[in-house]
Amino acid sequence: MNVKSLLAQSMTASLVAASSSVFAADVTKEQVVEQYANLAHAVFSDALTTAKVLDKSIESFLAAPSQEKLDQVKQAWIAARVPYQQSEVFRFGNPIVDDWEGQLNAWPLDEGLIDYVSTGYQYELGNEGASANIVANKTLKIGATELDINKLTPQTIADLNEIGGSEANVASGYHAIEFLLWGQDLNGTKAGAGERAYTDFVVGKGCTNNHCDRRGEYLQATADLLVQDLEWMEKQWSSEVKGNYREQLLSESADNGLRKMLFGMGSLSLGELAGERMKVALEANSTEDEHDCFSDNTHNSHYYNEQGIYNIYTGSYKRVDGSLVSGASIAQLVAQKDSKAANEIQQQFDSTRSQVGQLVTSAEKNEQYFDQLIAADNVKGNALVNQTIMSLVDQTASIERAAKIVGINSLNPDTADHEF
Template sequence: MSALFRHPLALIACLILSGFAQAEAKPAAKVDALAVVKHYADLGHAIYSDAESSARQLQIQVETFLQAPDQEGLIAAQKAWQTARIPYQQSEAFRFGNPVVDDWEHQLNSWPLDEGLIDYVADDYFAALGNIGGDLNIIANARINLGGEIIDASTINAELLRGLHELGGSAANVATGYHAIEFLLWGQDLHGHELGAGERPYTDYSQGAQCSHGNCDRRAAYLRTAVSILVEDLSYMTKQWAPNHAGNYRSQLLALNKQIVLARIFNGMGSLSLGELGGERIKVSLEANSTEDEHDCFSDNTHWSHYYNGLGIENVYLGRYQRLNGDILRGPSLSDLVQQASPDVDKKTRQTLSATMASLKALSDTAEAKEKPMKFDMLIAEGNQRGEDILSAILKDLVAQTRAFEAAAAAIKIDPTATGL
C-alpha cells in the first residue's frame, strides 16, 4: 500500500484526485458570467455546509470523549478535528474579496496563538512581546486581573471566550476557533524541528484524582465551549451562502454587477495563492525557520492544510468540489469563460494549477512517508536542503499560478482589483 494511505486524510485526498482525474470536458453550449457567479455561490454553500457538518461531527466526538476520557476517545476527537479541516481549508478560496468571509475568518482560523492565554505551558514558554494576555491561563484562573480590571471567568462560556478573543487587539490572543481547539486536543508541540506533535495526555480531561495538570473540569468546559462556538460560527456562514435566504450575502452578491463578482473571485484566488498560502504560511516559516509560524503547529497537520488550500483554489477556477460524502459538484466556471475567450490562456492556467497540486502532493507525501517522514516543522529547519527544495518548488508554482490568474482575468477583461470594496 502506498504511504499516501497511511494517514486518515490521505484517503480522502486520493479520492478527490481520482474523482477529478476525469477529462475536463468543456460544455457544448457557451456559459455566461451570471451562470458562473451562481455556481460559485453554490460551491460556497456546499463547502461551508461540509465545514459545518464536519464541525458537528467533531462536537459529537469531543462530547463522547469528555463523557469518559481515555486515549482512544482523544484520538477519535483528534481525527475528527483533522477531518473538519478538509472542507474549511478549501473554503479559504472564498476569502479576500468576499467581506462577509474575511471579516469573520479571524474568529475561526487565527494563528499563531499564545498558548499561555488558554492553558498550562512548558517552563521555557515565551509569549509574543508585549502581549498582555500571553500568560493569563484562562483555564487555571476563575478571576483574571487585567491591570486592575477584574474579569469574572468562573463560568467558561461563549460570552467569556468571545470577549477574550484577540484581547487587547493582539492577534496572538486566540481564544476561539480551530487552533484553540487544536491546542486543547494536542497540547504544545515541544519537539521543535524533530519528529513529533503535541502529546497532551487524555488525563487532562479526567475528573477527580486522575486529573493531570489540574482544572480538568474547566479544561473540559473550555473545549466543549470552543467547539460549540465553532459550530455556531460555521452555521452562520452556511446560511450566508444558502439559496432563497432574503438579505443574506449570497443574495447581495448575485445582485452585484457580474464584472465586480468575477473580480472578487479572481482576487480571492490570487490573494490566497500568493499572499496567504505562499507568503504568510510558507515563505515566512521557511525564511525564519520558525515552528511558531507553522499553521497547524500542535497537530503537525500543516501539510494537509496547505494541500487543501491549494485544492480550494483549483476548485474555484474549475467550478468543482468533491463533498465529504463523495458527491462531486460541477458547473459553469471561470475556466469555461476563459476558454471561450482564449483556449491557450485557459490551458496554461489549468496547467499551473496542476503543477501546484503536484508540488503540494509532494509535500504531503514527504510528511506521510512510511520511512523517515518529514513534517512541515522539520522541513523548515535551518540547513534542511530537501525541505527548502520542496517548499521553494511550491512557492515557484504558486507564483506562476497567480500570474496565470492575472492573464486569465485579462482574457475576459476583468480587473481583479475592481472588487467594489
C-alpha cells in the same frame, strides 16, 4: 474516511471537472458567479457538518476520557479541517467571510492565554495576556480589562479573542481546539507533534496538570462556538435564505462577482499561502509560524487551501459525502475566449497542485513534516518548500492572466506585504 483517501478523491474529482469543462457548452459570467455561490454553500455546509461531528466526539470523550476516545477526537478535528481549508478562498474579496474568519482560524496564537505551557515558552513580546491561563483562573486582569470568567460559555470565549489588543490572544477556533487536544509541540524542528495526555481531562482522581474540569469545559464551549459560527456562515450562502450575502452578491454585476472570485484565488495563492503560511515560517525556520503547529497537520491544510483555489477555477467541489458539485466555471470562460491560454493555465494549475501535493507525500510517506522541512539545516526540505512557494507565485500569474482574458484588469492580488 481518512485524510489519504480524501486526498485521492479530491484529485480524481478535479481531473473529472477539468476534462468535462473543455467539452461543456458556452457559459455566461452570471452562471459562473452563481456557481461560485453554490460552491461556497456546499463547502461551508460540509465545514458545519464535520464541526458537528467534532463537537459530538468531544462531548463523548469528556463524558468518559480515554486514549482511544482522544484519538477519535483528533481524527474528527483533522477531518473537519478538510472542508474548512477549502473555504478560505472565499475570504478574500468577501469581507463578510474575512471579518468572521478570525474567530475560527486565527493563528499563530499565544497558547499560554488558554492553558499551561512549558518553561521557557516563547510568546509575543508585549502581550500581557500571553500567560493568562484561562483554564486555571476564574477572573482575568489584562491591562485595564478585568473579566469574570467563572463560567466558560461560547460567548465568554468569543469575548476573550484579542483581549488586551493583541492578535496573538486567540481564545477560540480550530487552533484553540487543536492546542487543547494535542498540547504544545515541544519537538521544535525534530519529529513529533504535541503529546497531551487524555488524563488532562479526567475529572477527580487521575487528573493531570490540574483544572481538568475547567479544561473540558473550555474545550466543549469552544467546539460549540465553532458550530454556531459555521451555522451562521452556511446561512449567508444558502439559496433558501432571503436577504443574506448570497442574495447581495448575485444582485451585483457579474464582473464584480468575477473580480471577487479571481482576487480571492490570487490572494490566497500569493500573500496568504505562499507568503504568510510558507515564506514566513521558512525564512525564520520557525515552527511557531507553522499553520497547524500542534498537530503537524500543516501539509494537509496547505493542500486543501490549494484545492480550494482550484475548486473556484473549475466550478467544482468534491463533498465529504463523495458527491460532486459542478457547474459553470472560470475555466470555461477562459476556454471560450482563448483555448491555447486555457490549456497553459490548466497546466500551471496541475503543476502547482502537484507541487503542493509533494508536501503531503513528504509527510505521509517520508515522515518529513512541514516543521522538519523548514529546519535551518534541512537543505532538501528548505528547497521543497521554496519550490512550492515559487510554484504558487507562478500560479498567481496564471490567475491574473485568466482574469485579463475574461475582462477583469488590474486584479492586484494581496501580497500581504511579501516580496517574491
